[in-house]
Amino acid sequence: MEASYEQQERIERYLTNKMSLEERVAFEHALQVDETLRREVKLYQSIQEALADPARLELRRMLQEITSSTPEPCMSTNKPGRLWLVYALFALALCALIWWYTRPGETQLLLPAQEEPIPDLFQKEAPNSAGEPVVTAPAPDLPPRTGRPQPLAMAESFKPNPSMEALAGSFTRGTGPLLQLISPVPNASIKPDSGGVVHLTWRGEAGAGYTEFKLHVYNNQSPYPLYAETLTVRSGTLAVEHHADLRLPPGLYYYTLEHTDTGDMAFAARFTIPKPSK
Amino acid sequence: MRTVATETDYMHAIASGDKQAIGMLYREMSPVIRRMVAELGQGTAADASDIFQDAVIIVYEKAKQPEFELTSSFHAFFYGVCRNLRLSKLKKRSGNEACMPEEATLGESELFSDAAYLTMERLKLIENAMLKLGEDCRRLMQLHFLETPVSQIAEILGYNSEGYVRRRKCQCKARLIELIKQDPAYRELIEY
Numbered sequence: 001m002e003a004s005y006e007q008q009e010r011i012e013r014y015l016t017n018k019m020s021l022e023e024r025v026a027f028e029h030a031l032q033v034d035e036t037l038r039r040e041v042k043l044y045q046s047i048q049e050a051l052a053d054p055a056r057l058e059l060r061r062m063l064q065e066i067t068s069s070t071p072e073p074c075m076s077t078n079k080p081g082r083l084w085l086v087y088a089l090f091a092l093a094l095c096a097l098i099w100w101y102t103r104p105g106e107t108q109l110l111l112p113a114q115e116e117p118i119p120d121l122f123q124k125e126a127p128n129s130a131g132e133p134v135v136t137a138p139a140p141d142l143p144p145r146t147g148r149p150q151p152l153a154m155a156e157s158f159k160p161n162p163s164m165e166a167l168a169g170s171f172t173r174g175t176g177p178l179l180q181l182i183s184p185v186p187n188a189s190i191k192p193d194s195g196g197v198v199h200l201t202w203r204g205e206a207g208a209g210y211t212e213f214k215l216h217v218y219n220n221q222s223p224y225p226l227y228a229e230t231l232t233v234r235s236g237t238l239a240v241e242h243h244a245d246l247r248l249p250p251g252l253y254y255y256t257l258e259h260t261d262t263g264d265m266a267f268a269a270r271f272t273i274p275k276p277s278k
Numbered sequence: 279m280r281t282v283a284t285e286t287d288y289m290h291a292i293a294s295g296d297k298q299a300i301g302m303l304y305r306e307m308s309p310v311i312r313r314m315v316a317e318l319g320q321g322t323a324a325d326a327s328d329i330f331q332d333a334v335i336i337v338y339e340k341a342k343q344p345e346f347e348l349t350s351s352f353h354a355f356f357y358g359v360c361r362n363l364r365l366s367k368l369k370k371r372s373g374n375e376a377c378m379p380e381e382a383t384l385g386e387s388e389l390f391s392d393a394a395y396l397t398m399e400r401l402k403l404i405e406n407a408m409l410k411l412g413e414d415c416r417r418l419m420q421l422h423f424l425e426t427p428v429s430q431i432a433e434i435l436g437y438n439s440e441g442y443v444r445r446r447k448c449q450c451k452a453r454l455i456e457l458i459k460q461d462p463a464y465r466e467l468i469e470y
Binding site: 005008016039042043046047048049050051052054055056057058059060061062063064065066067160162163165166167 | 292295297300301304307310313327330331334335338339351352353354357400401402403404405406408409419420423424425448451454455458468
């Protein structure tokens, strides 16, 4: 039953302590026996509480406006009207990649095929076939390194990266998994062998209709991948498998798997290379 | 374009209602929230949008507490709030934890008690109804519930007489209560 106007006034006077003692006692007695009245009082209390901070209501209004007017981020939609942004970003990434590969005096950014010697991703300089120094790993926003990482850098190398942390542990969008990854397990701690080489195996099962994924491995600081590879779904199956032997110093790492065609993130996770035990 | 330089800037931006910065945060976090919602199941794009809104309100409330200190990165904290909101919603929907996703058993789900979550939802119900009112009624209701004297309301809103303020107040209050009671969540949140 709706509260009458008089009833509403009484409730308000009760909640704002404007009743006489006599009236208050009578009202509290009515509250004990009348469930409808109790609900109405609770409703008024909620309104009072919600309107106690006008800035909060204004923030709510602003949030409704932002979420209804901000275009959907490109990675979460494939609507044709928003594809231009995907294409622009792809073109930008492609240009950056071409520039990196064709820089004078420097060789391949990403790791070579497995038959070649295992690269040290953090070694600043390594001889190439002509005996000239080459950069074997990108570290554009890392401090200059000389030799092996220093103790201070060691602590820094385990510091979580906020952007990657937000992605790690999340996988698939939409209704079904694009890739159910079995190995390496997310958050795994992977020990290098006696030679300092880390043996990584990506093995998973892709959803039907997906044929290719891009694998990227990042450290905790650089936005550029240390390692990239295209993973192809084995013909006639849903199986995806890839193995890599990498020389990675102790630290926190992330890897992402993206569907090649759409750029949709299929999986993102973290792993650590522990500090060597003394 | 303006950029948010540091983690604490986002806290400040939310506390001060900086629309541009909050919009930027939405663009940054929206894909991540969507993935999380999809991962936890039974979610839609609208759910992800609701979670973002509620998480910003929670951060706003946290920012008002002098003792609150951000101990992790802002993005990690914000993601944690969003995830807990989703888990709380799923818990409420399923009615018991046995139906929750496996990951929901993590300690982070302790962030919101059932009572805190219900209070949050109840305030949202009122706020949403308030935002459906016209500007005039909304301002009148705000002033009225802040116990502003009728004479002052008349002055602020430019009404001719106090009698008109009282009549208008009754109309607006009736409309507000009607909107609240029309919401499907009303019975659950107020009449439980």
